[in-house]
Amino acid sequence: MVETPEELVELAADAYVYGYPLVFDLSMVDAFLRKGFGALPPAPFNRFAHSGELAEPDAHFVSVNNDTVYSIAQLDLSGGPLTLHVPETGGAYYVLQFVDVWSNNFAYLGRRATGTGEGDWLIAPPGWSGTVPDGLSGVIDAPTSIVTVVGRNACDGPDDLPRVQALQRQFALSHLDSAPHRTGLPAPDGGVPEALGFFERLRVWMADFPPSAEDQAYQDRFQPLGLLEEGPSPYLPAGPDLVQALTQGMKRGKARVEAATRPAPEADRAAPGAWDANPHLFDYNLDHLSVGTIDSPEWKIPDREASYLVRAVAARTGLWGNHGYEAVYAQTFQDSAGRQLNGAHSYVLRFDERPPVTSFWSVTMYDVPDYYLVENPAGRYSIGDRTPGLVYAADGSLTLHLSKDRPADPDAAANWLPAPDGDFRPMLRLYTPEQAVLDGSYVIPVIERVETDGG
Structure with missing residues (x-):
């Protein structure tokens, strides 16, 4: 039980560290849907966006690679499963990496994982128990209803781009049924002060994209911070003690993450x-x-x-x-x-x-x-x-x-x-x-x- 202001600050720091990947991931998903990344144009849910070139400085994405040509799709499985077609690459390296909104890598297709042959895969949302169509290569079970697919095709320079672009055109997503899909992310309350914006986004997105049961048990600790409250935001009328705890906790949590990114002593x-x-x-x-x-x-x-x-x-x-x-x-x-x-x-x-x-x-x-x-x-x-x-x-x-x-x-x-x-x-x-x-x-x-x- 949280009893002192210092304990509340420390709890907020823990919440920042725990929730940063979710907030950062979905912020990047939102940015991609609206603006794209560098040479990758924006694309709506359930459609691939393909880069026509290797990444350059205008990508403005942390540690982006310059070895492969990117193809990215943001999947929304709220309306049901998707099917994914992958082409034959003739032995050339590629990988499709599947990432949930908590930034967990949970599946791979590609040369190392499944080979370079042509195939069709079903991507199923959490809890789906429908009938799998015949003739599929397999089923990828997603832990969250929004998924990022990061495709990387090895490219040996500008002269190799036509080969890569021909492959990119063959990656295809389609709906298994005609159920409606969302068009954007759940929206945090826009009236929350920016100083508390991180925690408001974390509150809304934790509720919409619950983690595993084990992680859920850990995040229940954050109830004193208002992070488990549903409905209207608790941060609009937040009192000075809570505001101070959240702002100081975020500062402490950020420092903890930044310190851990630096090399060892x-x-x-x-x-x-x-x-x-x-x-x-x-x-x-x-x-x-x-x-x-x-x-x-x-x-x-x-x-x-x-x-x-x-x-x-x-x-x-x-x-x-x-x-x-x-x-x-x-x-x-x-x-x-x-x-x-x-x-x-x-x-x-x-x-x-x-x-x-x-x-x-x-x-x-x-x-x-x-x-x-x-x-x-x-x-x-x-x-x-x-x-x-x-x-x-x-x-x-x-x-x-x-x-x-x-x-x-x-x-x-x-x-x-x-x-x-x-x-x-x-x-x-x-x-x-x-x-x-x-x-x-x-x-x-x-x-x-x-x-x-x-x-």
């Missing part, structure tokens, strides 16, 4: 500048795993309450990212001496051995603190094993050059990843990683600063 890392490669960042889905997922203990966080902070960090730094067995994302903020990476300096990243992956790998440049792609005159936002013209050394090693300015040496320029003026964070993506990545025996080399006469 130097003493806790294997070496200065070590990459944070966590194959288990997206293991917070503990309750509802469908087609293409691995439902086993090593891919589930054992402590449910601890999983809420992990989930918030994953949403903050890489919303709609994949489980580690589909792709591993490694990031670093520092060089080999533990100094913050910054465009005022030049750096090298040397791979003595190529990263162990089944599909492909890349390094993408992001700014800090937004984690957006970095505008640069070369129009290069990532570099990897599919980048044309890379120069390897005679011993097979590969040295990448990270700097604001293009290197003067032609070989270095071929291996150049442009950096911004200020602080930056590169991300190494490993698609369908091998076991050495997953068990940590593969160590990503640290980034070295190139010293000059000017320091």
